[in-house]
Amino acid sequence: MRLFKHKDCLEKIRGFYHDDGVIKVLTGVRQCGKSCLMQTIAGELEETGIREDHIIYLDLDRYGFYSVKTPDQLEALIEPALKIGGMKYLFIDEVQNVEGFEEVVNEFRAEGGFSIFVTGSNSYLLSSELATKLTGRYVEFEMQTLSFKEYREMKRFLGQEVDPNPVAELDRYILEGGFPKALGYPKMADKRAYVSSVIREIF
Structure with missing residues (x-):
């Protein structure tokens, strides 16, 4: 599926694609295109030669993942990727669906070898414990509606x-x-x- 590329947003994020030291947080109002942006990033990584099994994409609003609500459930989904050698690219769409997700993403960030991207609406993420639990360990990219x-x-x-x-x-x-x-x-x-x-x- 061809996706429209938000060039300005991508330009800001590309320098962090392979950084496993910080969590990339994509925020923005509902329906502004955050999910498509994250899919585009995953697609660009594949185009550069990153193997498909090194890209873990979890859309927590989709069938099969919607029941994932607890940190333990989220951790269980990601855990098998620990067996994959080299850099893994972890994408979690609508991460705010899991209460306490901050501890899980920080755990895998600390593990190393995971470049982590998460999306969520501002109202959820900015009122969460993101700032206190991930201080200095995340970079936020706020997405707007189309210019x-x-x-x-x-x-x-x-x-x-x-x-x-x-x-x-x-x-x-x-x-x-x-x-x-x-x-x-x-x-x-x-x-x-x-x-x-x-x-x-x-x-």
């Missing part, structure tokens, strides 16, 4: 027409709010309904 430039780039990526009139295009961008999924709906009424739903959920 106007990215909005136009993503439309081209999806094969959609970009209005040559930048003012008209800006009007559409403002109405859609920069949420990537809104671009998948052809009617403005559907786009607005989706964006309104996301905003209500955030609040």
